[in-house]
Amino acid sequence: MSIRVKILGSNSATPAHRRHHTSQLVNVEGKYYLIDCGEATQLQMKRYKLRAQRINNIFISHLHGDHYLGLMGLLSSMHLMGRHKPLNLYGPKGLAEIITLQLKYSETVFNYEVNFVEVDTEKHQLIHEDELVCIYSIPLNHRIPCSGFLIEEKPKNRRIRREAIPEDFSVRNIIRLKKGEDIYSEDGKLLHKNEDMTLPPRQSFKYAYCSDTKYDESIIPIIEGSDMLYHESTFLEEHMDRASVTYHSTAKEAATIAKKAGVGKLLLGHFSARYKELEPIQEEAREVFEESHLAIEGEEFILDS
Amino acid sequence: MSIRVKILGSNSATPAHRRHHTSQLVNVEGKYYLIDCGEATQLQMKRYKLRAQRINNIFISHLHGDHYLGLMGLLSSMHLMGRHKPLNLYGPKGLAEIITLQLKYSETVFNYEVNFVEVDTEKHQLIHEDELVCIYSIPLNHRIPCSGFLIEEKPKNRRIRREAIPEDFSVRNIIRLKKGEDIYSEDGKLLHKNEDMTLPPRQSFKYAYCSDTKYDESIIPIIEGSDMLYHESTFLEEHMDRASVTYHSTAKEAATIAKKAGVGKLLLGHFSARYKELEPIQEEAREVFEESHLAIEGEEFILDS
Numbered sequence: 001m002s003i004r005v006k007i008l009g010s011n012s013a014t015p016a017h018r019r020h021h022t023s024q025l026v027n028v029e030g031k032y033y034l035i036d037c038g039e040a041t042q043l044q045m046k047r048y049k050l051r052a053q054r055i056n057n058i059f060i061s062h063l064h065g066d067h068y069l070g071l072m073g074l075l076s077s078m079h080l081m082g083r084h085k086p087l088n089l090y091g092p093k094g095l096a097e098i099i100t101l102q103l104k105y106s107e108t109v110f111n112y113e114v115n116f117v118e119v120d121t122e123k124h125q126l127i128h129e130d131e132l133v134c135i136y137s138i139p140l141n142h143r144i145p146c147s148g149f150l151i152e153e154k155p156k157n158r159r160i161r162r163e164a165i166p167e168d169f170s171v172r173n174i175i176r177l178k179k180g181e182d183i184y185s186e187d188g189k190l191l192h193k194n195e196d197m198t199l200p201p202r203q204s205f206k207y208a209y210c211s212d213t214k215y216d217e218s219i220i221p222i223i224e225g226s227d228m229l230y231h232e233s234t235f236l237e238e239h240m241d242r243a244s245v246t247y248h249s250t251a252k253e254a255a256t257i258a259k260k261a262g263v264g265k266l267l268l269g270h271f272s273a274r275y276k277e278l279e280p281i282q283e284e285a286r287e288v289f290e291e292s293h294l295a296i297e298g299e300e301f302i303l304d305s
Numbered sequence: 306m307s308i309r310v311k312i313l314g315s316n317s318a319t320p321a322h323r324r325h326h327t328s329q330l331v332n333v334e335g336k337y338y339l340i341d342c343g344e345a346t347q348l349q350m351k352r353y354k355l356r357a358q359r360i361n362n363i364f365i366s367h368l369h370g371d372h373y374l375g376l377m378g379l380l381s382s383m384h385l386m387g388r389h390k391p392l393n394l395y396g397p398k399g400l401a402e403i404i405t406l407q408l409k410y411s412e413t414v415f416n417y418e419v420n421f422v423e424v425d426t427e428k429h430q431l432i433h434e435d436e437l438v439c440i441y442s443i444p445l446n447h448r449i450p451c452s453g454f455l456i457e458e459k460p461k462n463r464r465i466r467r468e469a470i471p472e473d474f475s476v477r478n479i480i481r482l483k484k485g486e487d488i489y490s491e492d493g494k495l496l497h498k499n500e501d502m503t504l505p506p507r508q509s510f511k512y513a514y515c516s517d518t519k520y521d522e523s524i525i526p527i528i529e530g531s532d533m534l535y536h537e538s539t540f541l542e543e544h545m546d547r548a549s550v551t552y553h554s555t556a557k558e559a560a561t562i563a564k565k566a567g568v569g570k571l572l573l574g575h576f577s578a579r580y581k582e583l584e585p586i587q588e589e590a591r592e593v594f595e596e597s598h599l600a601i602e603g604e605e606f607i608l609d610s
Contacts, residue, residue: 013379013385014385014386015348015382021378038346043320044469065378065381065407065411069344069381071378076319076374077318080318093410098403098406101399101406104399105449106368107448107449144412188602199324268499287334
């Protein structure tokens with residue numbers, strides 16, 4: 001198990017056809033990262049039996065309501081359910097002010113610390129790092145300041161070949177092996193070559209999330225070679241005029257970006273309420289990029305080796 | 306058909322057991338009044354096939370998230386679905402500021418006018434009047450400024466007895482009859498006595514909505530004689546300590562208010578997430594006041610004559 005992306009919602013603007021607003025839960029080896037948080041995200045998490053308290057990092061792409069109006073409710077529920085663990089909240093200028101104002105009028109002080117990190121939506125830079133991942137902002141081209149997110153797994157440890165390990169082997173030496181080191185005796189004699197005791201590390205994956213944006217090739221160098229790309233595809237080509245004035249993309253445009261960036265797989269989402277049936281969106285994308293998939297809520301997309 | 310109250314949600318604090326946050330749609334002869342608007346209210350309206358654009362007046366009791374976090378999404382959807390009709394929004398100090406700040410960062414100007422009316426939660430006064438109803442604030446006793454709402458139907462017209470009306474009778478005279486006037490000839494001679502041509506008007510009803518509040522008898526003179534009262538009943542008596550510190554009521558307390566105010570029917574709601582089964586709440590209330598009912602979402606309570 002490596003990166004698992006659970007789609008909690010992928011409709012744009014107004015909820016429709018039983019589809020919810022944008023939110024994705026990214027699970028990296030059991031750690032939860034929430035990306036965007038449209039209205040009712042906490043209800044969607046309950047529906048899919050995902051525990052909100054396991055989230056320690058939330059990333060908001062921009063301040064259109066369909067991407068963040070579920071956030072205040074989620075944060076409040078975390079508080080009411082007894083959270084004490086701090087939470088990191090990444091988003092554009094204004095997000096902290098909105099949350100703070102709502103807390104002021106509800107006369108609420110959370111039991112846990114919210115560490116607001118303002119994302120500069122003009123820059124591609126490292127915004128979050130922990131033991132598992134580095135997460136970078138991706139400047140997007142939308143009507144208001146908007147950032148995508150690139151989640152890169154860190155290189156993993158080499159895997160121990162259990163059958164090769166003597167019974168009296170120390171934990172300290174196991175750690176050395178995982179890091180790729182050879183094992184020496186105290187007087188500096190080579191005892192075990194790493195390659196005899198370990199297997200290569202599991203693959204590290206790269207997931208790029210790009211919503212909302214018009215077609216813009218400037219993101220290609222950033223997302224190039226990602227194992228999976230979520231790129232908004234609000235419209236079909238037949239509505240490209242709408243896409244253009246609203247700073248959104250068509251399915252064909254999303255697929256073109258995927259192809260030019262050489263990604264492994266494309267997830268299509270942020271569907272306009274005008275489309276009840278989504279198959280035409282997938283078909284249009286597949287004409288350009290075969291590995292195109294609909295990010296339908298409830299689906300999970302797994303990057304594994 | 307007179308007043309119909311559709312329950313869209315009646316859970317408190319955190320959504321649980323598939324129960325949603327507080328919201329009620331009050332339908333007075335086809336006109337929609339929305340009272341409170343917890344997260345996902347717009348989704349609940351879709352679920353029950355209620356058209357959001359028919360709402361012209363929204364009333365928010367207080368600024369705890371479970372009573373208003375669905376508002377911004379609902380207003381946005383009205384905008385995106387092409388609304389141009391103005392909307393009246395009644396609520397405590399702070400509500401306009403929160404909405405305005407969110408609009409600022411989403412760089413959105415609604416296509417329709419929102420007429421913010423700040424409710425003084427300390428006062429019992431007329432806050433809204435139209436051709437069908439007068440709506441009054443009810444000062445409640447909660448942790449933060451909070452107001453209930455009393456919806457009073459205006460006296461209705463007398464009903465025309467069709468079989469008593471001559472064919473050549475004028476529309477102007479029909480209107481006079483509805484208002485209770487007798488009909489005179491141009492030279493002042495009594496032609497028709499009103500009571501021969503009409504039936505008494507249909508009954509006008511009174512619905513009181515009280516959430517959230519601790520037990521407080523000072524509301525009794527305001528809600529006295531209401532045909533229906535919604536009174537929060539977050540807890541059972543066995544958790545009255547919790548009720549007290551959180552400024553909420555128990556089912557028994559709600560029923561006591563109902564009894565002392567001599568209302569026709571009591572709706573119980575704002576249930577704590579700790580209760581999966583709600584029957585004990587109803588049972589506790591019925592020991593004090595027989596006409597106690599659970600305000601379960603999807604249920605409609607009708608005041609009719």
